[in-house]
Amino acid sequence: MTRHPARLSRLLALVYLLVRLGLPEHAAQAVPPVQRMVLPNQLVLLVSKEHSLPLVTLQLSVDAGAWRDPQGAEGLAYMTASGLLQGTSTHTATALHEELTFLGAFLQASSGRDYATVRLQVLQRNLDRGIDLFLEVLTQPAFPEEEIRRGIEQTVATVQAAEGRPQQVVERAFEMALFLAGPYGHPVEGTPTSLPRLTREGLIAFHRTYYRPNNAILTVVGDITREEIAAKLLPRLAAWPAGKIPEMALRPQFAQGPKTVQIDRPVTQAHIVVGHAGIRRGNPDFYALSVMSYILGGRLVHEIQSKRGLTYAVNSLFDLGRYPGAFRIVLQTKNASAREAISLALQRMERMRQVMVSEEELERAKRYLVGRFRALFGTQAGLADLLGEVEYYRLGLDYLERYPSLVHSVTREDVLRVARAYLHPESPILVVVAHLKEAGLDEPGKSPPFRSSGP
Structure with missing residues (x-):
């Protein structure tokens, strides 16, 4: 040959x-x-x-x-x-x-x-x-x-x-x-x-x-x-032989906030992470949290980036896995804007806990999440990844069919409930890498300087 x-x-x-x-749109969905x-x-x-x-x-x-x-x-x-x-x-x-x-x-x-x-x-x-x-x-x-x-x-x-x-x-x-x-x-x-x-x-x-x-x-x-x-x-x-797999029982331990870590670097922009302990992938509130996190991320972009022009980038996410991971907001801003940007991020978290989201925000989040999920079917690699994840986390073979309805079943009340249960702006872990003097963080009494105040 x-x-x-x-x-x-x-x-x-x-x-x-x-x-x-080359695939038609319906094939990906x-x-x-x-x-x-x-x-x-x-x-x-x-x-x-x-x-x-x-x-x-x-x-x-x-x-x-x-x-x-x-x-x-x-x-x-x-x-x-x-x-x-x-x-x-x-x-x-x-x-x-x-x-x-x-x-x-x-x-x-x-x-x-x-x-x-x-x-x-x-x-x-x-x-x-x-x-x-x-x-x-x-x-x-x-x-x-x-x-x-x-x-x-x-x-x-x-x-x-x-x-x-x-x-x-x-x-x-x-x-x-x-x-x-x-x-x-x-x-x-x-x-x-x-x-x-x-x-x-x-x-x-x-x-x-x-x-x-x-x-x-x-x-x-x-x-x-x-x-x-x-x-x-x-x-x-x-022909591949099975073997005895060691049993491992790990218990994650998280620091309790408020806690601040400041790292002085000669940089022109501050790099900031604010967050706390999160959830595991198998948490039944996963779907409501996904909707809530998307809405929170959109609000952060609007308030801190689009409206005030303070950040170069900002997003929020829950790290999900076999064990509980972290919730974090990640943002970059000018050194001089660091304090204001962090305060605004904490305020947006607090507002999620105090005020119910709008119907428009809710529906926009659902459309995005369902659309992104269906897009995974468009490539073999994406589908293989998804199926492996579904099996590993024991979500059930019908998960691919159930996911849209699970997301669409989330209500405004659900979003408020999970925000109150899983967001903790009063006790964050805050890490800042910045030129601390330019950021106004090098003086005694200014660290930890950030609190959420009002919705």
């Missing part, structure tokens, strides 16, 4: 373009059918077949995120995931890259706070070989010493470079101030102190322990048939 890797790469690029540009099965080795398999494009996406979500990092070995989950692509028992990293390029395939591996993901996107005609390489990377990584050490050094350099950027500094300082103990108190990538301690043997042990089928979810999306699943996928997956 004549090989044309360049032609295959161009075809795959065309497929991606068609996915993003239609709820795709999903089949779920649990294999004998306890691997959860989710399949969504769609045959308009000759492309298949396989994504494995492994419950092996940074929350499992041992104390003193922060970054272990991250380096284990990235190390999967550094070579296998039969392929060097270079050979693996070359074969994937020939196949016109993309293979990625990464780790987040909760779980690690390994994703393959491959043309349908090369699915057989793509599955082989996908499972080889998952089950037979070599973790070569030289490649792993180089990867650790590169990650240390990246983390250290981030420490020189004010936005990364303020975000990290906020997390250090808020999280006293628990799964989310350290960077996913690790720290300059913890990373050099990691060893090849540690990565091998972490992989051997957690990269097991009974600790994973495999999502298959795209141009694949029932017969291909039975013939090409299931026999290979069945």
Whole structure:
């Protein structure tokens, strides 16, 4: 057979373009059918077949995120995931890259706070070989010493470079101030102190322990048939042995505000985070909080950015995961405007707790959230991500159909209730990276200087 890797790469690029540009609007919004099965080795398999494009996406979500990092070995989950692509028992990293390029395939591996993901996107005609390489990377990584050490050094350099950027500094300082103990108190990538301690043997042990089928979810999306699943996928997956997964019970501990951290830097604009403890993804108030957070974010933009021109950027969000995360408002402003901008942010939080939102704000938020959710169906990668998340957080296979109605069921009273329950402008964790003298924060008695006052 004549090989044309360049032609295959161009075809795959065309497929991606068609996915993003060529699908009709209703295709991105239609709820795709999903089949779920649990294999004998306890691997959860989710399949969504769609045959308009000759492309298949396989994504494995492994419950092996940074929350499992041992104390003193922060970054272990991250380096284990990235190390999967550094070579296998039969392929060097270079050979693996070359074969994937020939196949016109993309293979990625990464780790987040909760779980690690390994994703393959491959043309349908090369699915057989793509599955082989996908499972080889998952089950037979070599973790070569030289490649792993180089990867650790590169990650240390990246983390250290981030420490020189004010936005990364303020975000990290906020997390250090808020999280006293628990799964989310350290960077996913690790720290300059913890990373050099990691060893090849540690990565091998972490992989051997957690990269097991009974600790994973495999999502298959795209141009694949029932017969291909039975013939090409299931026999290979069945050979992957289950293992005993250690039980871990972590209890997040959060600092109680008010608490202020001020970091003096020679910068022209202040970088600010104000927030407090948040919720976990499984909280039943998730939908009302999503609506409330969107409305609050819109009000912050209007009041602080559009109306007064104080900020370059402002947003609010809840970090959601297996465990409770953080609520935060993130903003940037001129040093001289820092105090005013923070006071306004706290006032907007307080107003959310005191005054019911308008019907117009409520409906606008619902339309946005539902529209954004449906847009996830427009790409295979987006759908694979969503299905893996739905399974991991045990939301139910019908979640894709239920989500719009769950959002639309939120009332103005619900928004007020969750604002009062989950927003705490009276006791925030406040972190400021700024030229403190220009910001008026260098004088005794001016720190902590911010309080919410009135609606």
